[in-house]
Amino acid sequence: MVDDKKVNQVVEERNALDGTPGYELPLLLFAGFRSLIDRLHAELAEQGHPDVRPAYGFAMQAIGAGGATASEVGRRLGVSKQAAGKTVDRLVALGYAERTDDPADARRKLVRLTPHGIDALARSAAIFDELRAEWAGALGAGRVREIEESLRTVVPADGLRLDAAGWFGGT
Numbered sequence: 001m002v003d004d005k006k007v008n009q010v011v012e013e014r015n016a017l018d019g020t021p022g023y024e025l026p027l028l029l030f031a032g033f034r035s036l037i038d039r040l041h042a043e044l045a046e047q048g049h050p051d052v053r054p055a056y057g058f059a060m061q062a063i064g065a066g067g068a069t070a071s072e073v074g075r076r077l078g079v080s081k082q083a084a085g086k087t088v089d090r091l092v093a094l095g096y097a098e099r100t101d102d103p104a105d106a107r108r109k110l111v112r113l114t115p116h117g118i119d120a121l122a123r124s125a126a127i128f129d130e131l132r133a134e135w136a137g138a139l140g141a142g143r144v145r146e147i148e149e150s151l152r153t154v155v156p157a158d159g160l161r162l163d164a165a166g167w168f169g170g171t
Contacts, residue, residue: 036131043127049120051094057124059087060117063097067112096120 037054044052062068062076062084074084088111091097096117102108113121136144 036128039131040124040127044120044123047123049123052096052120055087056091056094056096057120059084059091060096060113060121063088063091063111063113063117065113067100067110069102069108069110073111091117 041052041054044050058077059073062073068076070085070088071081073088074081077084079087088097088099091111092099094116095114097111098114099109100112102110132144139147
């Protein structure tokens with residue numbers, strides 16, 4: 001039989017470094033991420049991009065300036081080719097991307113951003129700059145730089161993975 005008092009003491013000792021429970025860090029990081037992303041999308045909607053969703057932004061980043069195949073988009077996002085294909089289909093339907101012949105290989109189709117997609121990414125970049133400036137106003141520019149540098153220190157070099165959907169059972 002487990003002695004609940006001893007189990008709780010072990011947990012309390014692990015969290016006694018500064019009195020903050022360990023589970024708060026990922027929740028706060030996620031909440032900060034969500035607040036930025038939600039504000040971004042509200043502003044994008046006001047600026048003429050009401051259909052952009054976070055997954056579409058990640059996919060447009062994965063397509064990049066030079067274009068990519070659906071398989072490459074899937075690899076860059078850490079999702080299946082089929083899941084990437086569905087997202088690309090939606091981006092094409094919304095006018096953010098188009099499929100074109102690959103000039104280097106007639107058997108391949110490239111996905112390229114349209115001017116509408118490029119506009120959405122450019123507006124996103126400007127909005128993120130505004131949101132970062134708001135955080136700097138609230139926390140101080142030095143603290144924001146410290147947060148960014150600290151995260152760069154602890155995030156693995158290949159840590160900019162965009163496949164969060166898999167955590168929640170999606171593809």
